[in-house]
Amino acid sequence: MVNIAEVVVDCPLKDIDKTFYYAIPNHLVNYIEIGSRVIVPFGNRTLQGFVVNFLDKIEESQYKLKEIENVFEYPSILDRKLIDLAKWMSYNYNSSLFSCIQSMLPRGVKLQFTEKYYLVKKTSDEDFNLFFKKPRTLGEIINNLKVTKEEILRCLSEGILEKKIDIKTNIQEKIDQEISLDVEQEEITLPVTALRQHELLELLTNQEWLSLSDLPTPLRNAAKTFIDKGYVKVREKRVFREPEFINLSEENGVKILNEEQKKAFDQLVKAFDSGNKEIFLLKGITGSGKTEIYLQFTQHVVNSGKDVIILVPEIALTPLMVSRFKSRFGDKVAVLHSGLSEAQKFDEWLKIKDGKVKIVVGARSAVFAPFKNLGVIIIDEEHESTYKQEVQPRYVTKDVAEYRISQEKGVLLLGSATPSVESYYYAQNGYYKLLELTNRANNRALPNINIVDMKEELIQGNKSIFSRLLYNSINETLQRGEQVILFLNKRGFSATTLCRNCGFTFKCPHCDVNLTSHHKGNFLICHYCNYSLTSPKFCPKCKGKHLRFNGLGTEKLKEEIEKHFPNGRVIRMDNDTMTTASSYNEVYQMFNEGKANVLVGTQMIAKGFDFPKVTLVGIILADLSLNFPDFRSSEKTFQLITQVAGRAGRAELNGKVILQTYTPEHYSIKNSATYNYLEFYHQELKIRESLKYPPFTRLAKIEVMAKVEGDGKKAIDQIYNSLKPKINNLSEDIQILGPVVPAITKIRGLYRYILIIKFPKGSALLDVINSYNFKKYIKNNVTSIKVDIDPGTLI
Secondary structure (H helix, E strand, C coil): CEEEEEEEECHHHHHHHHCCEEEHHHHHHHHCCCCCCCEEECCCCEEEEEEEEEEEECCCCCCCCCCCCCCCCCCCCCCCHHHHHHHHHHCCCCCCCCHHHCCCHHHHCCCEEEEEEECCCCCCCHHHHCCCCCEEEEHHHHHHHHCCCHHHHHHHHHHCEEEEEEEEEEECCCEEEEEEECCHHHHHHCCCCHHHHHHHHHHHHHHCCCHHHHCHHHHHHHHHHHHHHCCCEEEEEEEEECCCCCCCCCCCCCCCCHHHHHHHHHHHHHHHHCCCCCCEEECCCCCCCHHHHHHHHHHHHHHHCCEEECCCCCCCHHHHHHHHHHHHHHHHHHCCCCCCHHHHHHHHHHHCCCCCEEEECCCCCHHHHCCEEEEEEEEEEECCCCCCCCCCCCHHHHHHHHHHHHHHHCEEEECCECCCHHHHHHHHHHCEEEEEEECCCCCCCCCEEEEHHHHHHHCCCCCCCCCCCHHHHHHHHHCCCEEEECCCCCCCCCCEEEEEECCHHHHHCCCEEECEEECCCEEEEECCCCCCCECCCCCCCCCCCCEEEEEEEEHHHHHHHHHCCCCEEEECCCCCCCCCCCCHHHHHHHHHHHCCCEECCHHHHHCCCCCCCCCEEEEEECHHHCCCCCCCCCHHHHHHHHHHCCCCCCCCCCCCEEEEECCCCCCHHHHCCCHHHHHHHHHHHHHHHHHCCCCCCCCEEEEECCCHHHHHHHHHHHHHHHHHHHHHHHCCCCCEEEEEEECCCEEEEEEEEEEEEEEEECCCHHHHHCEEEHHHHCCEEEEEEEEECCCCCCC
């Protein structure tokens, strides 16, 4: 008989990252499962934990096992498959098991523990008795009764007081009351003047159940009278706090698939129906109808009784995808992303867990949706870097999705117009199955991309941020009553604020970066730590008043458009303007309805948008992402250009794209201008292979952060010197780069040092890293050591 549970506990101590064994009392044996959330004693505290395994016995111990005090819910909050996934994540991403489990749950389900003292036996002190008319916390007792610790212990030992642990979740279920007539109408006698009671009675005779929360206050008062007199019966009903939904879709029912779409769809259906794990890469040019394939494939899966997860790369894209799926599937769809309130996330998660929905649309964390019958996971824009979690557990969403699909023997579908180099490599080598859409769904041609060399513009005397071609094209487009999208992947007004007298540059005191100027609000801000100051009127070094704002951001671009094009009605979309859950919906509707004719934005406008009147896309500075000191910068540039170019000419009107650059000869720029993904891929792959970067290797990044520069360097050197012989003992083709100071040397007041390790797939390096005690170096001025497996960036 199983009578021992292996439990991972919610302990905030940094040096505790292991499981503990507890005895299962007889009365709980039938209620505890793998994944159960349990209440356990831990030292002199009571903590929550999760059961991750069962044992019949453990090695002899001199200590008697403590018992599990209680189980919080039944059935278990997580099933065995999700616990197995958490264990897999813990090993593969060097993360604590508890953090992996917590990442699968909304914050609202976390337990709060409060010690309460109850009066059990009255005393002769009436004030004491009156104070304990309700349960009290220790703080309330000390502050109000002014008693000592010894006196409290005496009251407990004499049975006057009893201490209990009150346990509740952060978010409570929302419960509404409903009423229904419980007597014949003829038995009810109402005063002639009680008009509200007569109105309520009429409502009750026409409707079986009435929700009290839906009634206006006067009718609620009348309902209270009916309850007191026994005229009605009352029942409680669970109410879900629904996320705001605005229909942004112009969904007109199921579309007929073209030949390419039908071929891809049929292969997906065949693979799903076979009941075997399959991974597909759907490479379809912008406007090729990938979303319609998602919708029809989802319909097939749901009709087969299985559940579907659809992931989008960022919150900004969620409303549009949700709108399309809700238009097709109605209340079968739930939403999960960080833009929801904690209460809404809690309710959406419960709907999924309770089987009330069949489809989830959400950002990265929705990959953990607790479906019991998962069949398919779809990852849209699979190439996006936002699918990498940057805090512990630092997981890669594609890999987590693949593990879940392996558990379920289902289908993982990755979609993109510009797949990541790694994904396309896997498709070329047979690990993924490749599906291609080479034509737009409406058979319209992709817009022509015109490259403008901004060095030549300068030679010709044009110092404007607009090339002559772009300036004239904007004018012509607006005069025709059409719309323009201008892409600049830099928010704010200007990148640097410089004193022209002494050369002083305003930098963040906590990070090794320049402060970005924001004229709206009149401040300078650091986009890494949010340090800000009011826009200066003079230089703090020489007191000079000649300050110059250099560089360009979306705020300044919007101002320039308004200055040069009086007929331009400009709206902006970036992290500074998308501050609320409804911001995206408002901007989308304004542009879609023609209330604005110029949309300025960062990378969030590069995907998902489908506006029929957009005929011109201007890419202001294509080189911005190219200049990042990261091995993926060329790939990122190609993807951004191709994606944003695809916003033009998606309907009946022809589109045009103008790409402004200072490096027109770069292979990323040249190939994106001709939509030549294959040529870009082959050139990029040669570079990756020669330098041993993914997909030919995996990467691990070890980062030390310290308050004092020297302490951080000492710690990273010690880690390198002790890790290197362990790695050498593996006798594998492993390369260590560093220790080095990264491009951004300081963030939030902490100095940074990194080690980069390149290692082959299937390497035993993870065993070395997981068994290594990094925490011993967190002392003095070293505040943290991050281990990131398969990092999204090396910056």
